[in-house]
Amino acid sequence: MAADKKTPKKASGFNAFIDKKYIPLDNKIKIVIALALIIVPVALFYFLLYSPTDKQIQQLAKQKESLQAEIAKAKKAAAELSKIEADKAKTEELFKETATLLPKTKEIPALLRNISDLGKGAGLDFLSFKPGAEVPKDFYAEIPIDIQIDGPYHNMGYFLDQVSKLERIVTVDNIQMSGARKEGAEMLLKSSCRLKTYRFTGVQQQAPEQKGRRR
Template identity: 30%
Template sequence: MALKINIDIKNISKLGKVLIAVLPGLVITVLVVMLVIIPKNKEIKELEKKIAEQENEIAKAQVKADKLGQLTFENERLKKRLDNLKRQLPEEKEVSSFLKQVSDLCLRSGLKVILWKPEGKRDHKSGIVYEIPVRVELSGDYHSLGYFFSNVTNLNRIVNISDIRLTDPKPERGKAILRITFLATTFSAVPEEELEKKRGAKK
């Protein structure tokens, strides 16, 4: 037998409503950073290091056919894994279309886009990706916002939602319409030639 829980939104304080709306977003942000971005960046670095080490071994093992075959197979396996990870980080030329996908998702979620302002890209501390933040301002109700956040987590690219603020609730057709602002940050892979330049500069 299903348990029915009835919550009268009118009896919830303004602070309670804000917490109800903000907490899911904050949890999503923390989970994305801890469970997705940091582990992926760490694994990408480790894979690139292993690939470089194995390519060096391959070069030394040209005369050892038995070892060469094994090393080549392992090297290709690691490269495929690296490619799969990088597909989740769009190239810079793909970022515009991806950001449009996020903007369209806002509209499909029933939110009105008031401001959509991409900021300049910046280096991520990992050194292997760029951060591309977008300052966003929306208008909509709690339900639409929750639906949007839920769908963001299902995108095949990484988007980090932070600095969430809900203000100016106004009643409209039985709903509280909020002014919603946040920073949406996606990531793009640093081109290989730029990584090579950075590696060369460190030597």
């Protein structure tokens, strides 16, 4: 008869404990009880401690990702804001520089006298010098000046060149020349043109309201 296999010491000790504590049981039942004693604590640990903690870790990971995304958005917005502020500062500086080139109301008469003096200094005779009504624009007003002058052709060119070099902005438009005649070595003619200077107002023009459609 074959010799019985030796039962491990730990298993025999457990069997002896069960048999002594309770009643002799079948080995299969003893194995089930042993497994239950091992599995139940592990299951309790998983469901009571590990599983909730794992869920919390996952939630915290999601919150971390969300916060990182918000931080990235905030950094991008801050960078864009810095650029906008820099552009705004440049625009304001350019606006101030441009505004200094536009005469204010009290400076207009002196500017007109300056233009008249340039013409006379160039040897031209003013036949007419008529400042027109202001034309409102965005942040400035346009002041037209219709002039008619008589004198040498080259002197006319010199006069217009000096006008273009004035500190304040003055433009020349619609130049017309007629009545050419020769006096000695000079070719004289009559010229007319419209000069335009500009006055700073700082007022933006509002677009006209559109009338409602008729039914």
